[in-house]
Amino acid sequence: xxxxxxxxxxxxxxxxxxxxxKKDLELEKIIEIIAQKDDxxxxxxxxxxxxxxxxxxxxxxxxxAVKDAIxxxxxxxxxxxxxxxxxxxxxxxxxxxxxxxxxxxxxDTANGIRVMIDAFKDLKDILDRSSFSSEAFRExxxxxxxxIDDNFIVSSNELMGFLDIRSGTEFSVRLGMNNTLSDPxxxxxxxxxxxxxxxxxxxxDYVFRLDPRDERGAEILGSINKWxxxxxxxxxxxxxxxxxxxxxxxxxxLAFFVGAINLYDFFKKTELPLAYPDFSEGTISFRxxxxxxxxxxxxxxxxxxxxxxxxxxxxxxxxxxxxGKTTFLKAIGQAILLARAGLFVPANNLIIxxxxxxxxxxxxxxxxxxxxxxxxxxxxxxxxxxxxxxxGDYVLMNESFSTTNQVEASVVARQVVSALIDSKITVFYxxxxxxxxxDFIKDNKNKAVLLTPERLKDGTRTFKLVQGFVQSGxxxxxxxxxxxKN
Amino acid sequence: xxxxxxxxxxxxxxxEETIWDLRIEELINDILGNDKxxxxxxxxxxxxxxxxxxxxxxxIFNDLMDEKIYNAIKNFVNKIKDCNRLMDLEAKTYEEFxxxxxxxxxxxxxxxxxxxxxLMRELNIKSDGMLYFVNYLENLIQSDRFQALKRITYEAKxxxxxxxxxxxxxxxxxxxxxxxxxEDLTSKIEQLFSKFKGQQVRELKLVSYYEQITxxxxxxxxxxxxxxxxxxxxxxxxxxxxxxxxxxxxKSFAKEFExxxxxxxxxxxxxxxxxxxxxxxxxxxxSVHIKGFYNLLLARKNIAVANDIHTTGDKRVxxxxxxxxxGKTTFAITFGQLAFLSSIGLPIPAEEAKICLFSNIMTAFPIxxxxxxxxxxxxxxxxxxxxILKTADNKTLVIVNELFSSTTSEEGFELAKRFIDxxxxxxxxxxxxxxxxxxxxxxxxxxxxAQIQDEKPTFKFIxxxxxxxxxxxxxxxxxxxLYEDIKSDLG
Numbered sequence: 012x013x014x015x016x017x018x019x020x021x022x023x024x025x026x027x028x029x030x031x032x033k034k035d036l037e038l039e040k041i042i043e044i045i046a047q048k049d050d051x052x053x054x055x056x057x058x059x060x061x062x063x064x065x066x067x068x069x070x071x072x073x074x075x076a077v078k079d080a081i082x083x084x085x086x087x088x089x090x091x092x093x094x095x096x097x098x099x100x101x102x103x104x105x106x107x108x109x110x111x112x113x114x115x116x117x118x119d120t121a122n123g124i125r126v127m128i129d130a131f132k133d134l135k136d137i138l139d140r141s142s143f144s145s146e147a148f149r150e151x152x153x154x155x156x157x158x159i160d161d162n163f164i165v166s167s168n169e170l171m172g173f174l175d176i177r178s179g180t181e182f183s184v185r186l187g188m189n190n191t192l193s194d195p196x197x198x199x200x201x202x203x204x205x206x207x208x209x210x211x212x213x214x215x216d217y218v219f220r221l222d223p224r225d226e227r228g229a230e231i232l233g234s235i236n237k238w239x240x241x242x243x244x245x246x247x248x249x250x251x252x253x254x255x256x257x258x259x260x261x262x263x264x265l266a267f268f269v270g271a272i273n274l275y276d277f278f279k280k281t282e283l284p285l286a287y288p289d290f291s292e293g294t295i296s297f298r299x300x301x302x303x304x305x306x307x308x309x310x311x312x313x314x315x316x317x318x319x320x321x322x323x324x325x326x327x328x329x330x331x332x333x334x335g336k337t338t339f340l341k342a343i344g345q346a347i348l349l350a351r352a353g354l355f356v357p358a359n360n361l362i363i364x365x366x367x368x369x370x371x372x373x374x375x376x377x378x379x380x381x382x383x384x385x386x387x388x389x390x391x392x393x394x395x396x397x398x399x400x401x402x403g404d405y406v407l408m409n410e411s412f413s414t415t416n417q418v419e420a421s422v423v424a425r426q427v428v429s430a431l432i433d434s435k436i437t438v439f440y441x442x443x444x445x446x447x448x449x450d451f452i453k454d455n456k457n458k459a460v461l462l463t464p465e466r467l468k469d470g471t472r473t474f475k476l477v478q479g480f481v482q483s484g485x486x487x488x489x490x491x492x493x494x495x496k497n
Numbered sequence: 498x499x500x501x502x503x504x505x506x507x508x509x510x511x512x513e514e515t516i517w518d519l520r521i522e523e524l525i526n527d528i529l530g531n532d533k534x535x536x537x538x539x540x541x542x543x544x545x546x547x548x549x550x551x552x553x554x555x556x557i558f559n560d561l562m563d564e565k566i567y568n569a570i571k572n573f574v575n576k577i578k579d580c581n582r583l584m585d586l587e588a589k590t591y592e593e594f595x596x597x598x599x600x601x602x603x604x605x606x607x608x609x610x611x612x613x614x615x616l617m618r619e620l621n622i623k624s625d626g627m628l629y630f631v632n633y634l635e636n637l638i639q640s641d642r643f644q645a646l647k648r649i650t651y652e653a654k655x656x657x658x659x660x661x662x663x664x665x666x667x668x669x670x671x672x673x674x675x676x677x678x679x680e681d682l683t684s685k686i687e688q689l690f691s692k693f694k695g696q697q698v699r700e701l702k703l704v705s706y707y708e709q710i711t712x713x714x715x716x717x718x719x720x721x722x723x724x725x726x727x728x729x730x731x732x733x734x735x736x737x738x739x740x741x742x743x744x745x746x747x748k749s750f751a752k753e754f755e756x757x758x759x760x761x762x763x764x765x766x767x768x769x770x771x772x773x774x775x776x777x778x779x780x781x782x783x784s785v786h787i788k789g790f791y792n793l794l795l796a797r798k799n800i801a802v803a804n805d806i807h808t809t810g811d812k813r814v815x816x817x818x819x820x821x822x823x824g825k826t827t828f829a830i831t832f833g834q835l836a837f838l839s840s841i842g843l844p845i846p847a848e849e850a851k852i853c854l855f856s857n858i859m860t861a862f863p864i865x866x867x868x869x870x871x872x873x874x875x876x877x878x879x880x881x882x883x884x885i886l887k888t889a890d891n892k893t894l895v896i897v898n899e900l901f902s903s904t905t906s907e908e909g910f911e912l913a914k915r916f917i918d919x920x921x922x923x924x925x926x927x928x929x930x931x932x933x934x935x936x937x938x939x940x941x942x943x944x945x946x947a948q949i950q951d952e953k954p955t956f957k958f959i960x961x962x963x964x965x966x967x968x969x970x971x972x973x974x975x976x977x978x979l980y981e982d983i984k985s986d987l988g
Binding site: 190219 | 586596657658661664667668672683685690699703709711712716717718724
């Protein structure tokens with residue numbers, strides 16, 4: 012059995028709310044860089060980034076393979092190109108137009124199979140010259156060497172040789188219900204040892220020829236041919252498709268590494284730092300984490316952020332506009348998704364608490380009006396998010412619950428966020444809800460932090476977030492500041 | 498041994514007006530589905546008046562309501578039908594194929610008889626009709642003719658199973674030869690490529706049907722028979738010695754059993770919606786006690802409401818009143834259908850049914866304007882009532898709907914009273930649907946009133962003298978003070 016899996020992706024579903032997530036975290040921009048206009052890479056990366064499940068073992072497995080692929084970049088790119096070409100040649104040779112004619116299925120798939128059998132020789136040559144070291148690539152090479160030996164190639168060619176339309180159809184039948192012919196079995200052609208033997212054995216045969224005027228009879232003979240071949244057709248199609256699936260699977264999995272190599276090139280070009288993330292429960296720690304989509308937009312390094320916190324589940328982000336809050340949220344979300352994929356991230360190091368997925372609840376510009384209708388819509392959307400959440404996931408909230416007055420909204424937000432963190436969900440929440448911020452931080456001193464945009468003493472913005480503190484009576488103080496002055 | 502009909506005695510056709518008013522035609526269509534078998538339609542339209550004849554059928558139904566018995570017999574009948582179908586096809590096919598059809602028809606027949614008899618003996622059959630048939634079947638199977646048929650059939654089948662040929666088609670030449678160890682290409686390919694595991698492949702849309710019976714196939718078969726002479730000769734002998742396979746009595750049984758199959762299948766579809774059927778018991782004292790009866794056509798749509806109707810037999814006139822759209826007409830029709838079905842000898846749509854055997858069901862429903870002929874509507878009504886009273890006796894059920902409604906309610910009331918008096922003196926049963934609620938207050942009648950709840954009809958009918966206090970009933974219902982509520986609370 013040929014077995015390999017360069018990716019070990021979870022076969023679970025994609026994130027339910029993936030369209031919002033893609034939009035909120037600007038994933039299109041990142042995928043564009045990764046894919047470099049290759050549709051297959053686009054498709055694969057859209058899938059990999061949005062998978063709802065990823066375990067740490069498989070992430071590490073991919074990290075190792077990504078490193079290996081970058082080391083052997085020419086071989087990987089060459090294999091990707093070669094497998095793509097084989098798939099094209101096979102499809103052109105088989106040229107299956109319909110799936111209802113067993114005769115053409117049998118003969119067309121035979122043509123396709125012949126192309127693929129030939130291709131194995133070249134694929135083995137490429138692999139023989141490679142020097143992979145990762146578990147993923149070594150398993151691939153081992154499995155191919157073990158299963159695709161010369162014997163297999165000779166046997167395949169021999170069997171395909173029986174499928175020559177010129178030698179007619181030879182089959183056995185029994186008599187079934189109502190004496191109709193039944194159980195047709197397509198036979199390999201008999202090889203008679205001598206002419207004499209053939210003559211003797213054929214003496215008792217019953218032979219007849221179609222009347223040349225019998226057009227209907229010719230049609231029926233054609234249909235008998237199809238009937239016989241219809242028992243062979245599913246097997247041929249299965250053999251053809253399974254062989255083709257070998258090439259398409261390999262090609263598709265290689266597309267992952269082609270994407271990784273492309274992104275690697277972008278990092279080098281823009282001089283972004285590169286780190287392979289780690290996982291450690293209770294820790295969120297990164298140094299100089301960049302927002303990748305922003306780096307792509309401006310084509311240079313934006314302002315990075317650093318953080319090193321332990322046993323914190325809620326990151327409440329508040330403060331002046333245009334201070335880098337949303338960028339921070341995006342940087343975090345993108346980094347977690349890249350980490351889950353098994354890729355490197357734009358930072359000097361990154362440690363996150365789990366390999367859970369990311370879900371976003373972003374309030375968008377156009378929605379910024381107060382109404383209970385809108386508020387209901389928001390809660391419905393949040394309800395959906397809740398339904399797909401599991402422990403270890405991350406929720407990124409950007410001004411959630413701001414479609415109603417802050418007093419009411421704060422109560423809701425407090426209930427929601429408290430419930431999330433008590434269910435082992437990590438929350439990043441950009442918000443202006445003052446009641447919420449004050450109460451929540453006070454209630455969860457050990458589990459929550461407040462992050463605010465940094466402002467230097469002279470008032471300059473750095474676009475970095477720093478840990479802030481809630482100050483009770485601050486508003487009164489301001490009041491007092493003006494009214495009690497005199 | 499002579500075959501005896503499974504339907505028993507035949508009834509005589511009900512009058513067209515009753516069939517129309519009680520929507521019997523519609524009901525029969527629902528029961529028979531697309532099958533427009535005239536024999537069956539006639540049986541369903543011909544009520545019996547002889548209690549024994551009804552019992553004969555009901556007892557068969559009683560047997561068949563045992564799932565085991567029903568399945569066994571149905572299975573048997575289906576096989577006989579298959580056999581008949583093959584014989585029909587045999588008559589029309591190529592000479593070479595006739596032997597095949599004949600052999601399969603014989604196989605089905607022999608197997609059906611053999612296996613069914615053993616099965617039927619073990620069943621707890623009680624009805625005269627079915628018991629007689631089992632006896633008939635036993636006699637038939639023991640006959641020399643059947644035993645000879647069986648022997649040669651199996652012999653022919655064994656021969657056919659031995660046949661295996663190798664065919665080569667190349668251009669316009671067909672060669673048929675004895676099969677000698679060829680290698681199966683399909684399994685070789687399957688095996689070689691099995692090391693490529695893959696997902697489900699694309700679905701082939703191959704036509705599943707290829708013509709199997711043509712002159713070319715017949716020509717191939719001719720070759721097959723030449724090569725396997727001995728095997729062919731046995732098939733030929735079977736056909737020559739037993740040109741007709743199915744016994745005439747068995748043929749009749751299969752045809753008549755269809756009456757039971759159709760109704761039982763219909764019952765099953767209704768029962769799957771949670772409704773019940775019962776075998777009616779016929780009372781001698783004129784009493785009627787029916788619990789939980791419902792309309793079949795509505796039960797099909799799962800919207801039927803069950804009702805009760807009771808009388809000791811002293812009072813035989815039921816006045817049906819209540820709000821418009823409260824289900825009065827449906828109630829009357831449903832009861833009429835129930836009486837009709839019971840006289841055909843069928844299980845009826847009710848939880849429990851003690852009913853007297855009506856010898857005649859007569860109806861008077863509103864006539865469409867253009868069918869009024871030359872009389873006024875009122876006059877027409879009177880004529881109809883007159884005709885009814887001419888033939889009605891103490892075994893007659895009369896169902897009338899909005900009679901005497903084309904006059905003042907005072908006069909209508911008066912006419913109704915007279916009609917009721919006359920009917921009462923004849924001892925007939927009367928179901929009288931009317932919106933003139935005063936009629937419900939005349940003496941010696943049973944008043945059934947449509948119920949409402951929250952200003953909507955419940956389609957329930959309850960014996961009540963409080964005719965006009967609909968709101969009071971509604972409030973009582975809200976506080977669980979209706980008859981059923983109190984009864985169930987106290988019960």
